[in-house]
Amino acid sequence: MSLKPTDSQITLVSPTFNHEPALVMLLKPDNVKQTTMTCSRTGEVLYKVESNASLTKCSVFRPAIEAPIALIERRDFFPDKITLEGEEKQTIKGWLQGYGTFKEFPISFERFGKLYHWKTNLINQLAVSKDSVVDDNPEHPIAWFERSKKRVVDGKPVILQAWLALEADAITIQDQAVVSFLVVEHKLRTDVRASALVAGRATNFVV
Numbered sequence: 001m002s003l004k005p006t007d008s009q010i011t012l013v014s015p016t017f018n019h020e021p022a023l024v025m026l027l028k029p030d031n032v033k034q035t036t037m038t039c040s041r042t043g044e045v046l047y048k049v050e051s052n053a054s055l056t057k058c059s060v061f062r063p064a065i066e067a068p069i070a071l072i073e074r075r076d077f078f079p080d081k082i083t084l085e086g087e088e089k090q091t092i093k094g095w096l097q098g099y100g101t102f103k104e105f106p107i108s109f110e111r112f113g114k115l116y117h118w119k120t121n122l123i124n125q126l127a128v129s130k131d132s133v134v135d136d137n138p139e140h141p142i143a144w145f146e147r148s149k150k151r152v153v154d155g156k157p158v159i160l161q162a163w164l165a166l167e168a169d170a171i172t173i174q175d176q177a178v179v180s181f182l183v184v185e186h187k188l189r190t191d192v193r194a195s196a197l198v199a200g201r202a203t204n205f206v207v
Contacts, residue, residue, distance in 0.1 A: 021165040023174075030148040030162035032182045032189070033058050040163065047178055060179055070179040084179070092183060099183070102191055107184050111173045116142075118184045124192055126185055128177065130169060143170040143177050145185060 024040040025047070033055055037047040051058045056075070059068040069085040072092070079091040093099040098107040106117040115131045127141035148162040170177045 022168045022171050023166045025164045025166075025178075027148075027162040027164065032185045037164070037178070049182060058182070060182065062175075069175050070182075072179075072183060082179075082183070085175070096180060096183065099187065101187075107180075107187075109176065109180050111176050116173070116177075116180075118180065120188060124188055126181065126188065128170070128181070142167040143181070145181060 025037040026040050027035045027037055029035055033049065033051045035049045036045055037049070038045050045063050048061045048063070049058060050061070056073065058072040058074070060070040060072070061068050067085070071083040073081045073083075075081075079093060081089055082092050082095055083089040084095070096107050096109050098105065106119045108115050108117045110116075116128050117130070118126055118128045120126055125145065125147075127144035129141050143164065143166045145164045146160075146162065149160040151158055151160055164178070164181060166174065166177060
């Protein structure tokens with residue numbers, strides 16, 4: 001049994017929001033290297049994420065489009081690279097400012113002349129905001145992510161599905177928001193896992 005974000009009071013994730021986002025995508029499973037992202041309202045598949053057997057190449061697809069909108073290549077001794085739809089291959093740290101092993105947040109990217117910044121809080125939840133203009137709240141996220149959780153509801157164990165929420169401002173850069181999220185969340189999980197191993201602790205999510 002699983003619950004949708006609307007069942008778990010999605011607005012509690014970010015207290016600055018007093019309405020539901022423009023779009024909520026459920027991730028099943030909660031694995032940013034191999035997952036299906038569906039619209040919570042309609043069940044429509046919006047993105048598929050597929051990796052090769054060695055997990056060194058990760059492709060992000062939109063339904064009915066044969067070519068991926070992004071190809072992510074992860075390497076052990078050389079810089080990670082990414083090929084975005086319609087663009088040349090580049091290093092991920094060339095696309096995402098601040099990207100790198102154990103580098104501090106924020107991690108930023110540019111789209112249509114605006115900068116967007118992924119940030120994390122004390123419990124490692126991701127949210128992205130954009131550079132503000134007059135009267136905008138720079139801390140108001142336009143997208144945020146919640147990992148899956150195990151809970152007990154009415155005495156029964158359930159799993160709250162992982163989800164990514166987008167406000168209208170994020171819909172205008174939806175592909176870039178999704179791809180950057182997949183890259184940044186993977187980095188965050190990898191960093192947390194490495195830190196936990198050094199400290200002798202266990203983590204409960206898939207890298």
